Amino acid sequence: MRDLLNNKNFRWALAAVIVVVGIIVAVTDPVRFQILITSLSEGSFYALAALGIGLLFGVLRLVNFAYGDWVMLGGYALIVPSAAVTSTLLIGSFFPALVVICIVGFTIIIALLSEATVFRPLRNTTPPTMMIASFALGYVLQNLIIMIYGGRPKSAGIFPELLQSIDLAEGVSVPLLKIVTIGVTAILLILLTLFLHRTSVGVQMRAAAEDFRMARMLGVRANLVIAMAFVISGSLASFVSLLYVSQLGIMTFRMGTPIIVFAFIATVIGGMGSLVGSVVGGMVVGVSSVVLKNILPDSIRGFSDAFVFAIVIAILLARPQGLVPAKSASERV
Amino acid sequence: MTEPLLHIDDITVHYSRLAAIRGVSISVNEGEIVCVVGPNGAGKSTTLLTVSGILNPTSGNVMFAGNRINGMRPENVARLGISQVPEGRHVFTALTVEENLRVGAAMRKDKAQVNKDVKWVMDLFPILAERRRQSAGKLSGGEQQMLVIARALLTNPKIMTIDEPSLGLAPNIVDRVYEVLTTLRKERGLTLLIVEQSSERALKAADRIYVLRSGQIQLEGSAADLQDGEEVRKAYFGFSEGTEHLGEVEF
Ligand SMILES: Nc1ncnc2c1ncn2[C@@H]1O[C@H](COP(=O)(O)OP(=O)(O)OP(=O)(O)O)[C@@H](O)[C@H]1O
Numbered sequence: 001m002r003d004l005l006n007n008k009n010f011r012w013a014l015a016a017v018i019v020v021v022g023i024i025v026a027v028t029d030p031v032r033f034q035i036l037i038t039s040l041s042e043g044s045f046y047a048l049a050a051l052g053i054g055l056l057f058g059v060l061r062l063v064n065f066a067y068g069d070w071v072m073l074g075g076y077a078l079i080v081p082s083a084a085v086t087s088t089l090l091i092g093s094f095f096p097a098l099v100v101i102c103i104v105g106f107t108i109i110i111a112l113l114s115e116a117t118v119f120r121p122l123r124n125t126t127p128p129t130m131m132i133a134s135f136a137l138g139y140v141l142q143n144l145i146i147m148i149y150g151g152r153p154k155s156a157g158i159f160p161e162l163l164q165s166i167d168l169a170e171g172v173s174v175p176l177l178k179i180v181t182i183g184v185t186a187i188l189l190i191l192l193t194l195f196l197h198r199t200s201v202g203v204q205m206r207a208a209a210e211d212f213r214m215a216r217m218l219g220v221r222a223n224l225v226i227a228m229a230f231v232i233s234g235s236l237a238s239f240v241s242l243l244y245v246s247q248l249g250i251m252t253f254r255m256g257t258p259i260i261v262f263a264f265i266a267t268v269i270g271g272m273g274s275l276v277g278s279v280v281g282g283m284v285v286g287v288s289s290v291v292l293k294n295i296l297p298d299s300i301r302g303f304s305d306a307f308v309f310a311i312v313i314a315i316l317l318a319r320p321q322g323l324v325p326a327k328s329a330s331e332r333v
Numbered sequence: 334m335t336e337p338l339l340h341i342d343d344i345t346v347h348y349s350r351l352a353a354i355r356g357v358s359i360s361v362n363e364g365e366i367v368c369v370v371g372p373n374g375a376g377k378s379t380t381l382l383t384v385s386g387i388l389n390p391t392s393g394n395v396m397f398a399g400n401r402i403n404g405m406r407p408e409n410v411a412r413l414g415i416s417q418v419p420e421g422r423h424v425f426t427a428l429t430v431e432e433n434l435r436v437g438a439a440m441r442k443d444k445a446q447v448n449k450d451v452k453w454v455m456d457l458f459p460i461l462a463e464r465r466r467q468s469a470g471k472l473s474g475g476e477q478q479m480l481v482i483a484r485a486l487l488t489n490p491k492i493m494t495i496d497e498p499s500l501g502l503a504p505n506i507v508d509r510v511y512e513v514l515t516t517l518r519k520e521r522g523l524t525l526l527i528v529e530q531s532s533e534r535a536l537k538a539a540d541r542i543y544v545l546r547s548g549q550i551q552l553e554g555s556a557a558d559l560q561d562g563e564e565v566r567k568a569y570f571g572f573s574e575g576t577e578h579l580g581e582v583e584f
């Protein structure tokens with residue numbers, strides 16, 4: 001079985017069969033179609049989050065647990081900094097395009113500041129050291145938010161029109177946000193792919209991700225490539241943030257934690273450092289979690305996450321290196 | 334006497350506490366081919382990595398065109414015109430052949446000349462043109478060696494350093510590699526610092542030779558003076574008598 005799974009063609013064939021069967025099963029019934037859209041949207045959400053983590057790992061071997069807290073900061077930037085019980089929209093009150101631009105810009109700044117203050121000085125240490133530093137950074141950011149905004153949950157209703165349901169077909173009605181999540185992810189994936197393959201900096205980044213030392217010996221600027229990775233990771237975090245807050249309308253200083261847990265699992269089952277892997281892993285996590293919530297019998301539905309984790313363990317037992325492992329020749333210098 | 338293009342001046346390099354090379358001095362004049370030969374663990378790669386700014390000498394300096402370059406970042410050393418083809422080749426296997434070449438040219442601003450140079454290296458190594466859209470990981474060892482030389486050439490270097498270009502390659506491929514290297518010097522005036530374990534080919538290609546063993550330079554001289562190989566052999570192995578029983582060793 002494992003031999004078969006290690007065959008690349010077999011894996012793609014298997015994936016294609018699963019996707020095709022899934023779609024056929026789904027489109028024949030309105031309820032199942034609705035589940036399909038919901039699970040794709042959940043999968044997209046985790047794919048985005050996983051990409052932000054996978055990209056930094058790929059380039060820097062950094063397992064960035066502060067990523068979830070970048071997402072959290074992106075959310076809090078929507079409202080006026082105050083510990084008052086009722087929150088007032090700040091950036092969140094701008095018109096939609098400006099909200100997006102401001103939050104993306106804000107999160108990029110946070111990501112670059114994290115790089116400059118924490119990760120750059122630690123760049124020549126070991127990956128475990130950087131990972132621990134990312135934990136510490138995450139706690140600092142969370143406590144910063146508690147100091148400024150207080151520890152209570154904060155409400156932030158942005159883009160209320162996204163929560164309206166739209167009819168996709170006879171008897172299939174889903175919130176617009178689900179479609180937007182899938183669309184946003186698809187667009188960001190296309191942009192990222194174009195960047196990595198069609199621009200000089202993108203190609204340099206892929207080269208550096210595989211063999212940083214060699215890339216530098218060819219004149220690739222380490223600071224540029226790493227800063228770019230943080231910019232992209234930060235902007236992905238901002239979209240995760242906006243989608244999350246649009247969906248729930250409420251934020252807590254701990255909101256990054258469940259996101260990072262699932263996103264991190266997604267990058268691991270996808271294959272650490274592989275971008276295709278991050279997307280595949282995010283989809284697996286998101287889709288299986290939604291599908292299980294819908295098909296499990298009522299009595300055990302509350303434990304659906306346990307089943308998701310069981311799937312994760314099964315995947316890791318079959319393929320410890322992840323579903324789509326990264327190519328990476330050597331350690332960075 | 335004009336000053337050498339590259340002057341490695343009395344450098345000592347440590348890996349944590351252990352000195353890998355001690356007091357090594359090598360100079361390479363513009364347009365020269367210089368070979369450093371030495372057995373396993375002699376410190377050849379350490380020397381080249383120090384030139385490229387990957388390692389820092391604990392004492393001594395690396396001078397390039399009269400300027401001190403030790404302590405500079407590797408990317409800035411490369412941008413000065415020092416390009417290294419390191420041991421083990423290091424192709425980017427996730428990239429296509431053409432993308433590998435583009436990374437070599439990424440730092441250059443003269444884009445029109447870059448396009449010409451890409452064509453030029455593809456003429457030099459026709460296999461690269463044939464495989465340009467393929468993943469570089471799919472190339473054979475010899476093809477990968479050609480790719481990394483071509484990639485280094487695209488940085489438009491003033492001097493190229495190469496670490497064991499013949500490692501793991503069939504003799505006819507090695508011949509081809511050396512043929513290209515000597516042509517490059519002849520036609521483009523490229524300066525070369527080549528490191529090898531075997532001295533035979535180095536003696537043929539080089540203008541001057543250094544023998545490095547146990548982290549120190551044992552012998553230096555012009556290839557013409559050392560042509561018969563006896564002195565090189567003594568310096569390489571560190572003893573003079575009993576060389577007959579080394580008859581089977583391939584130089
Ligand atoms: N990363 C490292 N850490 C510790 N010691 C090292 C390291 N790299 C090399 N050395 C040691 O430094 C010395 C010189 O090694 P170096 O790789 O420069 O030799 P070399 O002449 O290139 O050998 P080879 O022909 O095998 O490539 C050796 O004793 C080696 O064990």
Ligand SMILES: [Mg+2]
Nearest residue numbers: 377378379420
């Ligand atoms: Mg070596």
